[in-house]
Amino acid sequence: MSLTLTVDGPRWREHLRRTAAAHPGLVPVVKGNGYGFGLGRLARRTQWLAEQDLGHEPGAGTCDTLAVGTYDEIGEVAQRFGGSIVVLTPWRPFGTALEATDDDHLAERLVHTVGRLEDLRDLLERRPRARFVLERMTSMQRHGFTARGLWSVGEVLRAHPGARLEGVAMHFPLAHGSHTSEASRLLTDVVGAELPEGDGARTVWVSHLSDAELAGLAARWPEYRFRSRMGTGLWLGERSALSVTSTVLDVHPLERGDVFGYRGRTAPKSGHLLVVTGGTAHGIGLEAPTGDLGLRGRAATLARGGLDAVGFVRSPFSIDAKQRLFAEPPHMQASMLFLPTGARVPAVGDLLDVRVRYTATTFDRVVVT
Numbered sequence: 001m002s003l004t005l006t007v008d009g010p011r012w013r014e015h016l017r018r019t020a021a022a023h024p025g026l027v028p029v030v031k032g033n034g035y036g037f038g039l040g041r042l043a044r045r046t047q048w049l050a051e052q053d054l055g056h057e058p059g060a061g062t063c064d065t066l067a068v069g070t071y072d073e074i075g076e077v078a079q080r081f082g083g084s085i086v087v088l089t090p091w092r093p094f095g096t097a098l099e100a101t102d103d104d105h106l107a108e109r110l111v112h113t114v115g116r117l118e119d120l121r122d123l124l125e126r127r128p129r130a131r132f133v134l135e136r137m138t139s140m141q142r143h144g145f146t147a148r149g150l151w152s153v154g155e156v157l158r159a160h161p162g163a164r165l166e167g168v169a170m171h172f173p174l175a176h177g178s179h180t181s182e183a184s185r186l187l188t189d190v191v192g193a194e195l196p197e198g199d200g201a202r203t204v205w206v207s208h209l210s211d212a213e214l215a216g217l218a219a220r221w222p223e224y225r226f227r228s229r230m231g232t233g234l235w236l237g238e239r240s241a242l243s244v245t246s247t248v249l250d251v252h253p254l255e256r257g258d259v260f261g262y263r264g265r266t267a268p269k270s271g272h273l274l275v276v277t278g279g280t281a282h283g284i285g286l287e288a289p290t291g292d293l294g295l296r297g298r299a300a301t302l303a304r305g306g307l308d309a310v311g312f313v314r315s316p317f318s319i320d321a322k323q324r325l326f327a328e329p330p331h332m333q334a335s336m337l338f339l340p341t342g343a344r345v346p347a348v349g350d351l352l353d354v355r356v357r358y359t360a361t362t363f364d365r366v367v368v369t
């Protein structure tokens with residue numbers, strides 16, 4: 001009845017173990033919709049990973065910390081995972097960041113991300129023993145210190161000897177060639193910042209570096225320890241272990257000209273109307289139209305009598321390995337598909353494969369075998 005994510009448990013867990021084993025110091029990212037699995041489940045899985053024997057040296061810290069996206073997400077993970085929690089959104093002196101900072105029970109476990117000098121001063125006034133990473137601005141241009149900003153940090157930290165620097169963080173854009181030279185340039189700034197000596201000054205938290213890039217950096221900067229913050233590659237890295245299915249709830253034969261749906265459309269051809277689970281509440285949206293949207297493309301599909309020419313749009317639901325058309329835009333929890341005459345008609349209760357973006361889908365059920 002549900003939009004279901006089915007996970008081949010042994011295969012998925014094997015992939016998680018393998019990925020963690022290959023990345024000493026790994027920091028699993030558990031944010032947003034929990035990559036489709038849910039935040040709570042991933043927090044428990046991170047705890048499980050932390051307890052695995054991955055063959056790393058003591059002090060590698062693999063999975064001793066998880067990363068949430070926002071302060072608001074802490075509540076979902078804090079009871080299910082026992083280690084440290086780094087928040088990827090930078091600390092600011094307002095909102096839920098302040099509530100979390102004021103929480104004495106969390107103080108020892110929380111690692112803040114700080115990207116502005118005034119925030120660092122403010123945080124340390126409120127919590128002189130706060131744990132934090134300093135974010136260095138990258139070509140992402142999202143958050144973080146400039147090189148000049150980092151230079152001033154040393155002075156602030158010397159004024160707060162209890163402050164606990166856990167590292168410098170760098171968030172690189174996805175793909176787009178190698179990040180090695182940018183990372184090296186930014187590391188030069190870290191050296192120049194003359195941060196107070198300690199493990200923190202020699203730890204770099206990175207995102208979106210390939211294994212080859214990481215290995216290259218580690219070889220070039222042997223005195224630094226690199227920690228990968230990873231979500232997609234970890235949780236969704238073994239796609240063959242994941243399948244998403246919807247259930248056929250109803251099947252109605254349609255004659256050309258029959259009226260159906262919220263909008264009283266008429267069927268352009270004979271076929272079947274399928275009502276299947278999965279709608280806007282799950283994040284099922286309209287995919288790109290099947291054809292070329294340009295005028296010329298539209299004229300050509302019109303001439304061919306294609307269904308997209310009458311406004312039918314491709315859906316993420318497949319029958320017999322073919323993506324089928326929405327009969328109308330998805331409803332809140334169900335969708336209507338149009339199946340032209342000639343295609344095999346599924347029965348009520350049959351399961352259909354659904355292509356989704358895991359990071360944008362809310363499943364009714366997640367079944368881990």
Ligand SMILES: *Cc1c(COP(=O)(O)O)cnc(C)c1O
Nearest residue numbers: 029088171207229230231232233
């Ligand atoms: C979301 C996020 C990640 C994880 O990204 P994936 O592409 O899911 O691995 C890493 N670092 C930062 C700063 C992020 O915001």
